[in-house]
Amino acid sequence: MTRRAAYEARQRRRANLIAGGSTVAVLLLVIVLVPLAPGWEAVRASFFDGEIFLRTFPDLARAFLLDVAIFAWSVPMIFAMGLAIALARGTNNPALFPLRIFGAVYVDLFRGIPVVLLVYLVGFGIPGLGLPRPWNSPYIWGTVALVLTYSAYVAEVLRSGIESIHASQRNAAICLGLSERDTMRYVILPQAIRRVVPANMNMLVALQKDVALLSFIGPVEILRQAGIFKSLLANFTPYVVAAVIFLCVTVPATRYADYLMNKDRNARS
Amino acid sequence: MPGPRLSLRGVTKSFDDVAVLKGIDLDVGRGEMLCLIGASGSGKSTLLRCMNGLEPVDDGQVLLDGIDIAEPGFDLGPIRQQIGIVFQSFNLFPHMTNFDNVCLAPRRVLREREDSLRPRVEALFERFGLGAHMRKYPDQLSGGQQQRVAVIRALAMKPQTMLFDEITSALDPELVGEVLDVLRKLRDEGITMVLATHEMGFARELADRVCFMDQGVIAEEGPPDMIFSAPEKERTRKFLASILR
Amino acid sequence: MKTVIAAVAATLIAGSAMAAGHCAAGKTLTEGKLTIATGNPAYYPWVLNDAPEAGEGFEAAVAYALAEEMGFAAEDVTWTRTSFDQAIQPGPKDFDLNMQQFSITAERDKVVDFSAPYYTAPQAVLTTQDIFVAGGTSATMAFLKEVQWGVVASTTALPVVMEQIQPTKSPLVYDDNANVIAAMQAGQIDAALFDLPTALFTSAVLMDNGAILGQFDPAAAENPDQFGALMPEGSALKACVDEALDALKADGSLAAIEAEWLQEATGVPLIK
Numbered sequence: 006m007t008r009r010a011a012y013e014a015r016q017r018r019r020a021n022l023i024a025g026g027s028t029v030a031v032l033l034l035v036i037v038l039v040p041l042a043p044g045w046e047a048v049r050a051s052f053f054d055g056e057i058f059l060r061t062f063p064d065l066a067r068a069f070l071l072d073v074a075i076f077a078w079s080v081p082m083i084f085a086m087g088l089a090i091a092l093a094r095g096t097n098n099p100a101l102f103p104l105r106i107f108g109a110v111y112v113d114l115f116r117g118i119p120v121v122l123l124v125y126l127v128g129f130g131i132p133g134l135g136l137p138r139p140w141n142s143p144y145i146w147g148t149v150a151l152v153l154t155y156s157a158y159v160a161e162v163l164r165s166g167i168e169s170i171h172a173s174q175r176n177a178a179i180c181l182g183l184s185e186r187d188t189m190r191y192v193i194l195p196q197a198i199r200r201v202v203p204a205n206m207n208m209l210v211a212l213q214k215d216v217a218l219l220s221f222i223g224p225v226e227i228l229r230q231a232g233i234f235k236s237l238l239a240n241f242t243p244y245v246v247a248a249v250i251f252l253c254v255t256v257p258a259t260r261y262a263d264y265l266m267n268k269d270r271n272a273r274s
Numbered sequence: 275m276p277g278p279r280l281s282l283r284g285v286t287k288s289f290d291d292v293a294v295l296k297g298i299d300l301d302v303g304r305g306e307m308l309c310l311i312g313a314s315g316s317g318k319s320t321l322l323r324c325m326n327g328l329e330p331v332d333d334g335q336v337l338l339d340g341i342d343i344a345e346p347g348f349d350l351g352p353i354r355q356q357i358g359i360v361f362q363s364f365n366l367f368p369h370m371t372n373f374d375n376v377c378l379a380p381r382r383v384l385r386e387r388e389d390s391l392r393p394r395v396e397a398l399f400e401r402f403g404l405g406a407h408m409r410k411y412p413d414q415l416s417g418g419q420q421q422r423v424a425v426i427r428a429l430a431m432k433p434q435t436m437l438f439d440e441i442t443s444a445l446d447p448e449l450v451g452e453v454l455d456v457l458r459k460l461r462d463e464g465i466t467m468v469l470a471t472h473e474m475g476f477a478r479e480l481a482d483r484v485c486f487m488d489q490g491v492i493a494e495e496g497p498p499d500m501i502f503s504a505p506e507k508e509r510t511r512k513f514l515a516s517i518l519r
Numbered sequence: 520m521k522t523v524i525a526a527v528a529a530t531l532i533a534g535s536a537m538a539a540g541h542c543a544a545g546k547t548l549t550e551g552k553l554t555i556a557t558g559n560p561a562y563y564p565w566v567l568n569d570a571p572e573a574g575e576g577f578e579a580a581v582a583y584a585l586a587e588e589m590g591f592a593a594e595d596v597t598w599t600r601t602s603f604d605q606a607i608q609p610g611p612k613d614f615d616l617n618m619q620q621f622s623i624t625a626e627r628d629k630v631v632d633f634s635a636p637y638y639t640a641p642q643a644v645l646t647t648q649d650i651f652v653a654g655g656t657s658a659t660m661a662f663l664k665e666v667q668w669g670v671v672a673s674t675t676a677l678p679v680v681m682e683q684i685q686p687t688k689s690p691l692v693y694d695d696n697a698n699v700i701a702a703m704q705a706g707q708i709d710a711a712l713f714d715l716p717t718a719l720f721t722s723a724v725l726m727d728n729g730a731i732l733g734q735f736d737p738a739a740a741e742n743p744d745q746f747g748a749l750m751p752e753g754s755a756l757k758a759c760v761d762e763a764l765d766a767l768k769a770d771g772s773l774a775a776i777e778a779e780w781l782q783e784a785t786g787v788p789l790i791k
Contacts, residue, residue, distance in 0.1 A: 047609035051630070125701075132705035141706050143691065177365035180328060181379035181431060182355040191378055195369045223691030223702055229672060233692060236673040239607045239627040 087159030358428030418449030669708030
């Protein structure tokens with residue numbers, strides 16, 4: 006071992022010791038101090054009741070499937086719509102100018118309105134115009150509300166991605182004889198979409214949580230089911246169960262996305 | 275077909291009131307290799323970009339086989355297939371393999387079938403010594419290799435004319451040679467080529483004709499021996515002296 | 520009717536009120552004051568005009584009668600507002616009593632204390648005129664199983680629907696009465712289960728095309744829906760409140776209050 010390597014090994018050992026020590030100290034403080042608080046027993050009974058945890062878990066897990074389903078059918082629509090709006094905003098064709106205006110208004114409008122309001126407005130309002138069943142379903146119009154909001158955000162993200170691709174890429178494609186359309190489709194978009202994957206991942210995590218807003222207009226998804234249990238049992242533990250189920254999905258999902266992006270990056274270098 | 279491949283008549287071009295080309299008249303013959311030399315900012319790159327319509331000219335004509343492609347509103351799509359261009363910064367598409375970089379335009383523009391395209395492109399890679407790198411991505415190659423892929427990409431469209439915009443300027447000195455070798459091979463095939471270059475030795479060795487550009491005009495043109503050994507104009511001499519030292 | 524209450528109250532103040540006042544002494548949040556919580560907003564006919572201070576509406580009237588029974592003058596009653604969650608969350612509460620149609624259940628009783636019931640609520644089916652016509656006045660269980668139900672999440676209506684009606688389609692669940700009505704007017708649900716007074720008010724005032732399909736006989740229910748005043752777990756006041764309620768029941772004043780504010784609740788057909 007060289008002198009430098011020995012020194013660095015010592016430094017590393019020291020850093021690890023400090024990190025481990027401080028972590029243990031913090032954990033001990035939490036584990037020892039929190040239960041000493043006078044209200045701890047009441048809080049524990051309200052939020053961490055083991056029996057209620059086990060009893061409500063199966064129903065909550067089943068309700069979570071609805072969240073997953075809503076998420077799954079919303080995402081393709083959000084990206085299709087977001088892409089269409091992003092392209093509409095980028096168009097230079099004077100004949101398509103109305104489309105460009107529409108895109109700008111769409112983005113401003115739906116990014117500006119709180120999702121909750123949109124869920125109510127679209128979820129109760131549009132069916133209230135007199136649509137027959139099943140076309141007045143809260144599932145349909147709640148999904149529409151989510152798609153409107155999130156596609157506006159995705160459109161902006163994609164547009165920034167498109168604009169971040171250097172003009173030389175476009176020039177190279179045009180000089181090979183590619184049409185504007187093919188240039189966008191084969192050269193600009195694939196790079197732009199790749200570049201905004203992290204921003205879109207954040208969007209998807211936010212969407213996963215906002216799916217629960219559909220419960221305001223009727224569907225019994227996990228948070229609503231937890232609310233029902235809370236009301237019946239007068240206990241908040243079901244919400245803790247819901248949080249655990251959420252984390253079981255979102256943490257691996259974000260880690261997997263990180264992994265994919267790292268892999269993609271490493272494959273190139 | 276008689277007449278020059280490419281003729282420029284009174285071409286002018288300005289960027290924000292800065293005149294970059296101040297009336298260029300130039301003919302490029304079929305199969306000719308023409309080198310444009312001159313200081314940075316003399317208008318070489320702009321002139322090249324006007325030749326394939328990437329930069330629209332302000333005034334004057336750009337005649338390709340006698341057709342004025344500088345006519346405002348002219349559909350340049352079909353023309354660009356006939357004129358390949360290679361840039362200083364390669365401009366390969368980083369999200370595609372080198373092979374797909376080359377195949378994209380033949381697939382989308384020429385609508386060439388895979389069974390004829392594949393062997394043709396593979397042969398091009400082999401010929402320029404990159405057979406082992408087809409499945410890699412551009413950023414896995416050296417600068418010289420990337421620039422050769424860019425040349426292959428342009429060649430795959432079977433252009434009759436090739437424009438090279440200082441294609442060795444961004445390369446480390448030891449990589450310049452392999453790219454110039456590619457140009458030597460192309461010269462032997464009779465493709466019409468116009469190069470903007472700082473490689474004086476190369477221009478002298480291979481060019482049929484050399485144009486010295488200075489401040490937006492062609493200050494002097496002639497065979498390389500004349501330009502490099504016995505230039506007539508004072509400013510040509512000055513430029514060469516500053517370059518060769 | 521009010522004069523009856525006033526008269527009853529007046530006689531009581533002289534007698535038992537002094538003793539009851541001693542009972543509540545030192546057991547309220549603020550000495551000499553009784554802090555009562557209601558919903559935000561508080562709904563008709565439980566509280567009129569969202570103004571419990573006026574003592575109008577069934578729960579507001581019961582609250583003032585209870586207060587008097589326990590020896591608090593009307594001006595010693597302080598009102599506050601809570602949500603359901605605030606009522607059951609752990610930690611100290613900012614009310615002595617909480618009255619907002621809390622159904623007494625064994626599960627809830629583990630976390631908070633309930634007074635003896637002050638009202639037994641029949642469950643009623645709220646629907647629209649269109650469905651009413653389709654279902655007829657003699658709504659059968661078979662019909663109720665087929666319709667799309669909507670209920671409020673924090674009420675006991677959901678278990679009632681699931682266990683007694685067992686509908687073929689999963690009920691939709693909402694945060695509050697207003698959302699249930701919106702869903703019904705959007706045609707997304709056919710029927711909703713409320714306590715009868717709420718259903719009557721909603722049908723008559725909040726909806727253009729509301730109708731009451733019928734009520735379930737509370738006497739026939741296994742666990743009738745009974746409202747109690749909610750108190751913090753282990754509240755020292757519970758005994759006093761129960762004692763006062765018993766007195767109100769015994770002398771008929773609770774029935775008088777119910778007759779005054781919830782009188783419309785009679786004459787709705789029973790669902791069999």
